[in-house]
Structures are given as C-alpha cells and as structure tokens.
Amino acid sequence: MQAAQATRLAQSSTFQALEAEIQKAKVQLIQEETRFTTASPTVRALRERLRQLETAQGRERQRLTQGAEAATSGLDQGLASQLIEAAATLRQLQVRQQVLNRQEQELRTEIKRLPKLLSEFESLKPRLQVEQSALEELLKLRQQLSVEQARGGFDWQVIEQPREGTPEEPSHRRNLLLGVIAGAFIGCGLAFLRDLQDDTVRTTAELEQQSTLTLLGITPQSAALSASSSGKFLPPFLKGQSSSALARRGTSEVLQWTPFRAAMDLIYKNIRLLEPRELLRSVTITSALRGEGKSTISLGLASSAVRMHQRVLLVDGDLTTPSLHRLLRLPNKQGLSTLLMDPLGSHVDDVIRKTEGGIDVLTAGPVPEDPARLLSSPALRKLIAHLEHAYDLIILDTPPVLETVDALEAASVCRGVILVGRISHVTRSEFQQAMAVLQSLNLIGAIANGAQKVRFSQRAATVLDIDDDEEDEEDYEE
Structure with missing residues (x-):
C-alpha cells in the first residue's frame, strides 16, 4: 500500500x-x-x-x-509483492557474492603458493629416496637378525679373562707437583687479567704510545734511589731523607745535585731545539692529576735556564692550593692574585721575589674567592705580555688540567704548554683526556716522571715529587 x-x-x-x-x-x-x-x-x-x-x-x-x-487493484498488489521478493533475492545474491569473493581470494593465495610448494616437493624427492633406501636396509637387517635369533642366537666366546685392578695409594709428591703447576698457571692467568684491566701507565714506552707528543725527557722515581742500599747516586746531604724532608732543607742543595741538574738541562735543551727562543718566551707546566711532580720540574727547568744565562721568572699559577712559596720559603702576602685583583695599585717589581739560585719568583698570593675569574681576565694576558719584555723565559706552574679550568685559562696566555705524566700514577685515559683538553693550545711536548729504570749514563736524573708537600705546613711571612 x-x-x-x-x-x-x-x-x-x-x-x-x-x-x-x-x-x-x-x-x-x-x-x-x-x-x-x-x-x-x-x-x-x-x-x-x-x-x-x-x-x-x-x-x-x-x-x-x-x-x-x-x-x-490486484495488479498493483502483485507488483508490490514482486518488488519485495526482488529486494530479498538481491540481498541474498549480495551475501553470496561476498562469500564467493572471499573464496576467490583464498584460492588466489593458494595458487601463488603452488610454485613454492612444487619446488619444495622436487627438492624433497632425493631425500625421500635416500630415506626409503635406508628404511629398506634396516628392514632387511631386522629380518636377518630375526632369522639368526630363531636359529639359536649368536655364538659368543670368551677370548680373555678380565683383569682385576690393584689398589694404589695416593702420591703426595705427584699431587704437590701438580698443585704447584696449577698454581703457577692460575697465578699467570690472574696476573694477565689484572694487567688487562689495569689502565695505569707503567712504562715510558706506554706513555709515548698514548700520543704523538715529543718526549722532552725522562726522570726516574726518587723513592727507588733514596731507598738504594749503596746510595752512590745521592749526595751526602740527601742520603736517607724523604721527599718532604728534602723540601724543608731548602731548594738550593737540590738544584746543585748533579743528576737532577743534568736531567733538567737535557729537557731545557730539547725545548729550545723544538721552539726558537724568540717564539717561546712563556711556557705553562701542567699535569693531568696532582702528585705528578710538575712544580719540581718547573723549578728545575727554571734553574737550568738560569745557568744558561737566561733571565727567568717562575710564576705560581695555582691560586687554589699554591705550593711554590712553601717550597722556596718565600712570603705569600702578595703575589699573582694581588696583581690581578688590583693591577693599578700594585707594582710588579715589588711583588716579585729573588732566590739564591738567581730565579725570580712570583708567588700565587692570597687565595681569591674566584680564581677562574681572575685567570680569565684580560689583566693576566697584559701581565704576561709585559713580563715577556723583561724576561727571556716565563714558567707558569698551574694546577692539574683535569681538576679545574684554571690551568686552561692560564695556559691560554702562554706561548707553549708542557704536560707532565708520572709513571705508575696517571692512567692512559686520564693522560689522553688531558691531551685532548690541551689540543687547541700549543702543546709542545711531554715529560715522563717517575720511571723506575733510567740509566744515569743517559744523563737522566730523579725529580722529587715535592710539589704536593704537606698542606698543613705554615706559610712563611715577611
């Protein structure tokens, strides 16, 4: 309707x-x-x-x-009925069409897999033949064994009587020998593993392998020489004394010690061969860590330059933990920090101290609140440029480069940098990290300190590690 x-x-x-x-x-x-x-x-x-x-x-x-x-009319009703039936038939055909489409897609997928299945079937044919042949052989063998077993079994015969073992007592001597051998192997293995895990630089050759820097000189370990029973390499006034005791006796005797003097002369000569005197008028001495002997090497290098008729100024650039004034028994009321904080109020000549060896020394002065700010100020660059006109060589002793930024700030105003590495103290990674930090500066070479085997015939000498002396020693005042 x-x-x-x-x-x-x-x-x-x-x-x-x-x-x-x-x-x-x-x-x-x-x-x-x-x-x-x-x-x-x-x-x-x-x-x-x-x-x-x-x-x-x-x-x-x-x-x-x-x-x-x-x-x-009846015709209209018939047409309406046919229309309803046609709609129902259409829906059924649509559902069937969807089912057929899905089946067609599945068949197409199977057809695509057919070449691969045929290839696998062809490759399995030889294997199937081999397996069938092996199965046939096994069946024949089983049949033969069944026949033999039906006949009465195999004819087993005893060829030789079994031999019984004899008890044996343990051999202590053999066990001890095996224990010694096993212990030796285990010890060697542990030593090898420890050597692989140890990153410390043990020899001068290892220090040279860590970089392409020129090795300016080698100094042996002072403890080995001071503990020597013969003591033939030590002067009478140094025998039986520790490094701190030597520092308290004053530096004049240490600087007159022939082996030490020879080593510093050799290092100074190597520096002059690398850099012309006119270009290298200021140099920074630093190290990766504390306790590597950089302050003593700075003092020895200054002494060698003085003996070569050079006007030398030794500057203590460690404003945080200064040590040169204690080492040289000098007052420290005024120094580098005083000149940097008040460039106009202090005169340079009034702050510089004279020593017995002819070395002019500029101590660190009072510890400032912010050493990095002073060392990065333009006043330090102006001061070094002014002092280069008055001295042939300026040696700046700085703190370790891996501890603070002070060493980089001080080294940036000098014309050359020398890196000190102490054997059996610094690690490979620490030495390489220090070189990477100083790479942008004029890093002219390295000094190996504390080597255990150095022949004195090669004019190498001991450098005492006295730059990190006792911190509780009182400062000397005027």
Missing part, C-alpha cells in the same frame, strides 16, 4: 510542482531573513505564501492517497 501511494505521488505533476514551489519559497525566505528582520513585510509575505503552498500540497496528497486506496 505504501509503495502504491509513493508511486502515485511521484507520478502526480501537480504534487511535484507544488513541491518545487515550496522548495523555491523556502530558499527565498532564507535569503530574505538574512537581509531583513522577521517583522519585515517581505518576510511576512513569503511566510504566508509558503503556508499556502504547504496547505495546497497537503490537500493534493490527501486526494492522491484516498484515490490510491480506492483504486488499488
């Missing part, structure tokens, strides 16, 4: 014309409402016309519907 009514409404030209007029009136009403208010005569006229059209369309729909109910 609803299908018949919908058909009559669609076939009625009057109803369709009214529908078109209603849609047109709605569009005009929307346009006018955007331009005028709802009380506008134009809007009110359009609304009235739309109401009339909708009323006329309702009357036409009622007429057509009543007519459809009255004129519905």
Whole structure:
C-alpha cells in the first residue's frame, strides 16, 4: 500500500510542482531573513505564501492517497509483492557474492603458493629416496637378525679373562707437583687479567704510545734511589731523607745535585731545539692529576735556564692550593692574585721575589674567592705580555688540567704548554683526556716522571715529587 501511494505521488505533476514551489519559497525566505528582520513585510509575505503552498500540497496528497486506496487493484498488489521478493533475492545474491569473493581470494593465495610448494616437493624427492633406501636396509637387517635369533642366537666366546685392578695409594709428591703447576698457571692467568684491566701507565714506552707528543725527557722515581742500599747516586746531604724532608732543607742543595741538574738541562735543551727562543718566551707546566711532580720540574727547568744565562721568572699559577712559596720559603702576602685583583695599585717589581739560585719568583698570593675569574681576565694576558719584555723565559706552574679550568685559562696566555705524566700514577685515559683538553693550545711536548729504570749514563736524573708537600705546613711571612 505504501509503495502504491509513493508511486502515485511521484507520478502526480501537480504534487511535484507544488513541491518545487515550496522548495523555491523556502530558499527565498532564507535569503530574505538574512537581509531583513522577521517583522519585515517581505518576510511576512513569503511566510504566508509558503503556508499556502504547504496547505495546497497537503490537500493534493490527501486526494492522491484516498484515490490510491480506492483504486488499488490486484495488479498493483502483485507488483508490490514482486518488488519485495526482488529486494530479498538481491540481498541474498549480495551475501553470496561476498562469500564467493572471499573464496576467490583464498584460492588466489593458494595458487601463488603452488610454485613454492612444487619446488619444495622436487627438492624433497632425493631425500625421500635416500630415506626409503635406508628404511629398506634396516628392514632387511631386522629380518636377518630375526632369522639368526630363531636359529639359536649368536655364538659368543670368551677370548680373555678380565683383569682385576690393584689398589694404589695416593702420591703426595705427584699431587704437590701438580698443585704447584696449577698454581703457577692460575697465578699467570690472574696476573694477565689484572694487567688487562689495569689502565695505569707503567712504562715510558706506554706513555709515548698514548700520543704523538715529543718526549722532552725522562726522570726516574726518587723513592727507588733514596731507598738504594749503596746510595752512590745521592749526595751526602740527601742520603736517607724523604721527599718532604728534602723540601724543608731548602731548594738550593737540590738544584746543585748533579743528576737532577743534568736531567733538567737535557729537557731545557730539547725545548729550545723544538721552539726558537724568540717564539717561546712563556711556557705553562701542567699535569693531568696532582702528585705528578710538575712544580719540581718547573723549578728545575727554571734553574737550568738560569745557568744558561737566561733571565727567568717562575710564576705560581695555582691560586687554589699554591705550593711554590712553601717550597722556596718565600712570603705569600702578595703575589699573582694581588696583581690581578688590583693591577693599578700594585707594582710588579715589588711583588716579585729573588732566590739564591738567581730565579725570580712570583708567588700565587692570597687565595681569591674566584680564581677562574681572575685567570680569565684580560689583566693576566697584559701581565704576561709585559713580563715577556723583561724576561727571556716565563714558567707558569698551574694546577692539574683535569681538576679545574684554571690551568686552561692560564695556559691560554702562554706561548707553549708542557704536560707532565708520572709513571705508575696517571692512567692512559686520564693522560689522553688531558691531551685532548690541551689540543687547541700549543702543546709542545711531554715529560715522563717517575720511571723506575733510567740509566744515569743517559744523563737522566730523579725529580722529587715535592710539589704536593704537606698542606698543613705554615706559610712563611715577611
């Protein structure tokens, strides 16, 4: 019935014309409402016309519907039934089509796998033949064994009587020997593993392998010489004394010690061969860690330069933990920190101290609150440039480069840097890290300190590790 009514409404030209007029009136009403208010005569006229059209369309729909109910024939009902059956059939066919599409996709996938399966089948054919042949041989062997067993079994014969073992007592001598051999192997293995895990530089050759730096000189370990039973290499005033005791006796005797003097002369000569005297008027001595002997090497290098008729100034650039004033027994009320904090108020000549060996020394001075700020100020560069006109060589003793930034700030104002590495104290990684930090500066070479085997015929001498002396020693004041 609803299908018949919908058909009559669609076939009625009057109803369709009214529908078109209603849609047109709605569009005009929307346009006018955007331009005028709802009380506008134009809007009110359009609304009235739309109401009339909708009323006329309702009357036409009622007429057509009543007519459809009255004129519905058996043919219309048959067509509606056929339409419903056709819709149901269409849905069934659509479902079946989906199932067929899915089956087709699965078959296509299997067809794509078919060449691979055929290839695997061909490759398994020889293996199948081998397995079948082996199975046939095993079946034949089983049949033969069954026949032999049915005949009465195998004819086993005893060829030789078993020999019984004799008890033996343990050999203590053999066990002891095996224990010694096993212990030796285990000890060697543990020593080898320890050597692999140990990153410490043990020899001068290892120190040279860590970098391409020029080795300026080698100094042996002082403890080995001071503990020598013969003591033939030590002067009488140094025999049986520790490093700290030597420091307290003063530096004049240490600087006159022939082996020490020879080693420093050799190192100073190597430096002059690498860099011309006019270009290298200031040099920084630093190390990766504390306790590597850099302060003593700085003092020895200054002494060698003085003996070569050079005007030398030794500067203590360690503003955090200064040590040169204790080593040389000098007052430390004024020094480098004083000049940097008050460049105009202090005169350089009043702060520089003279020593017995002819070395001019500029101590560190009072410990400032921020050493890095002072060392990075332009005042330090101006001070070094001023002192280069008054001295042939300026040696700046700085703190370890891996501990603070002070060493880098001080080294940046000098024309060369020397890295001190103590054998059996610094590690490979620490030495390489120090070189990497100083790579941007003029790193001219390295000094190996504390080597255990150094022949004195090669003019090498002991460098005492007295730059890290007791911190609780009182400063000497004027």
